[in-house]
Amino acid sequence: MASPDPCVIDTLPFAGLDPEEMCRRALESRSDTDLFEHELSFVRRRVIRNSPDLPSLIILPDGPATLESYDGFIDALSDRFNIAVMEIPGFGFSWAKDTQAMEFESTCQIMAQAIADLALPQAVLVGPCIQGLIAARIAEILDSQLAGLIIAQTADFAGEVAWTQSGIDTHGNLAKPYEGQISFRLARERATVDWWAAFVAGPKLPLEEFQEEARKVLRCGCSYALASQIQKFGAMDQLPEFAPKVPTAVIWGLTDQSHQATDKRSVLRYAPDAIYIERDDLGHFPDLEEPELIADTAGRLIADS
Numbered sequence: 001m002a003s004p005d006p007c008v009i010d011t012l013p014f015a016g017l018d019p020e021e022m023c024r025r026a027l028e029s030r031s032d033t034d035l036f037e038h039e040l041s042f043v044r045r046r047v048i049r050n051s052p053d054l055p056s057l058i059i060l061p062d063g064p065a066t067l068e069s070y071d072g073f074i075d076a077l078s079d080r081f082n083i084a085v086m087e088i089p090g091f092g093f094s095w096a097k098d099t100q101a102m103e104f105e106s107t108c109q110i111m112a113q114a115i116a117d118l119a120l121p122q123a124v125l126v127g128p129c130i131q132g133l134i135a136a137r138i139a140e141i142l143d144s145q146l147a148g149l150i151i152a153q154t155a156d157f158a159g160e161v162a163w164t165q166s167g168i169d170t171h172g173n174l175a176k177p178y179e180g181q182i183s184f185r186l187a188r189e190r191a192t193v194d195w196w197a198a199f200v201a202g203p204k205l206p207l208e209e210f211q212e213e214a215r216k217v218l219r220c221g222c223s224y225a226l227a228s229q230i231q232k233f234g235a236m237d238q239l240p241e242f243a244p245k246v247p248t249a250v251i252w253g254l255t256d257q258s259h260q261a262t263d264k265r266s267v268l269r270y271a272p273d274a275i276y277i278e279r280d281d282l283g284h285f286p287d288l289e290e291p292e293l294i295a296d297t298a299g300r301l302i303a304d305s
Helices: 006-011 019-028 067-077 104-116 130-145 157-168 179-200 207-219 226-234 291-304
Strands: 033-037 042-048 056-059 082-086 123-128 148-152 248-253 275-279
Touching: 006 179, 006 226, 019 033, 019 042, 042 067, 042 104, 056 067, 056 291, 067 082, 067 207, 067 291, 082 104, 104 130, 123 130, 123 291, 130 148, 130 157, 148 291, 157 226, 179 207, 179 226, 248 291, 275 291
Parallel strands: 056 082, 056 123, 123 148, 148 248, 248 275
Antiparallel strands: 033 042, 042 082
């Protein structure tokens, strides 16, 4: 008989919420949200469709950022782009129904389906941090359905695994089955919103506003399956390799204190011809800190597609 998967803890709703209440809370904070339902997971999407003649940006937030964190981004760019912000399974209100949804390849396949379902024109996919690797795989899956790929604050897969161990899980607590899931549920607000966000953010992020919004969403009962993600990704027998064919850019914010020792060019192994950008006035959330950089970079990629 197979041992129970400890990641099942991260499929359980918080505070005894039932599925109907989880879905209601997922949709109540912003009027432009919907839920894409896959057999393994819900995917919460915030979609602003302005015109089929405009290009599109699709963002995969990096926790503790959620859809609610993107008000300023949307306000800044929605006159020039269609915009979709989409939480990966196990994060925000993309509630995973099965532990398989939090495996790397399953996450990528689920998100690829949720993106293709929108059929947005000239779409550039933006993946910050570990979402950069997820975005790279999605770009392989969707191929010509995307016009470009922006990877931000992301090392190669080995570098990201090493970073989680040395940067955000220095004592290895999150990697411990069951203990990681339970301890993070108890400490997620204090650890990620109060401390982590302040540690990694750049000077352009409205930090207090970002933190307050993140607290609201966490207290509303959203998912945050960081321990399960670390355990699932860290246990892979073979680390994935990627070769996205779409025009690609890599962005690094250099004030991110958690990535000082990271080999920032390592991700170029997957896209050696990528546009490479380093900014010493940005931190861990370049998309939130400088939306115009994302807009300008997406424009360059679309011109090359």
